[in-house]
Amino acid sequence: MVNRNISAADFGKVALLMGGTSAEREISLDGGQAVYTALQRQGVDVTAIDVRGEVVCQLRQAGYDRVFNLLHGRGGEDGVMQGALKQAGIPCTGSGVTASAIAMSKLQTKRIWQAAAIPTPAYRCVTRAADLTNALGDLGLPLIIKPAHEGSSLGMSRVDSAADLLAAWQQAAAFDPEVLLEQWVSGREYTIAILGRQVLPVIHLETHHSFYDFDAKYRANDTRYRIPCGLESSAEEQLQQLALSAFDAVGAEGWGRVDVMADSAGNFWPIEINTVPGMTSHSLVPMAAAAAGISFDALVWQILATTLAPVVTTESAHAGD
Secondary structure: OOOOOOOOHHHHEEEEEOOOOOOHHHHHHHHHHHHHHOOOOOOOOEEEEEEEOOOOOHHHHHHOOOEOOOEEEEEEEEHHHHHHHHHHHHEEEEEEEEHHHHOOHHHHHHHHHOOOOOOOOOEEEEHHHHHHHHHHHOOOOOOOEOOOOOOOOOOEEEOHHHHHHHHHHHHHHHHHOOOEEEOOEEEEEEEEEEEEEEEEOEEEEEEOOOOOOHHHHHOOOEEEEEEEOOHHHHHHHHHHHHHHHHHHHOOOOOOEEEEEEEEOOOEEEEEEEEEEEOOOOOHHHHHHHHOOOOOHHEEEEEEEHHHOOOOOOHHHHOOOO
16 A cells, blocks of 8 residues: 555655666666656656666756666666765665675675575576586586576576587677576576565466566566465465565665575575566566555555655654663
8 A cells, every 4th residue: 555644745856767778778668657657646746767878967956856766787776876876865766786786696696695595506607608518517407597797587598408508608698798507497486576574475477488588578478477376375475585585685675576496396496686676567566566455556656665764753763762
């Protein structure tokens, strides 16, 4: 539900940042339009800005009070925009500088998870084609190959044969010099959205593709989104708690999404975190929110509300006395 203790006027002048120059530009524009319309419907003084260069000085000069950040990928989701906005003193939705930078790097995320004893599939980071053979020997087949710093499954592919490894690595390397080779987890794919401290219902993803790739996410009409997810309630609660722990381990906050694989034995394996998830008609966070009884309008309102300083009442001020 929308927090009726907050009025549209409390948000002041809001800049919705979308578009950008990353490979996920079109996805950001699509979701940005939906968010813009939802905020306008609720009386928020919002301006949609297609970011193509330096924008923070303009925001400060124009007197914007806060930012709804819907920039995906590099420059918008990796801590760069978050750092610039923090320096300018402009509150922004989503995670802060450090958490954004960590979550944008699949490699750093996995290292943090390993240190926090959060299960994650074995992997190698390969920056040279000459190292592929050794990595294959360490990990075996099948593998999932992915750029270390891209979202929306861009540049990702499954490899079942050693003969296909070089081409898959080259495809990923076209997006990023750091390429992650990760052991394939055979089983079901789940995604878990987090809104504030609320873990939303788990979604089970079903696709005829080898995995939930770009086409399955944004183009296919036969991808199935199972809510309820089909797990026993105790298993779903376990998965939700694991997702929250994975989210917290990198210091993420505000909102986001954790993607998890389940193997044939029912073990859960977190794969990655999205700190600025998509908000298109195919996107997963709005689906999970709807399953929890949260409309799209209420969802964007709650995300924007995370930029407001908590109201300290007399009762809460003395809560720790």
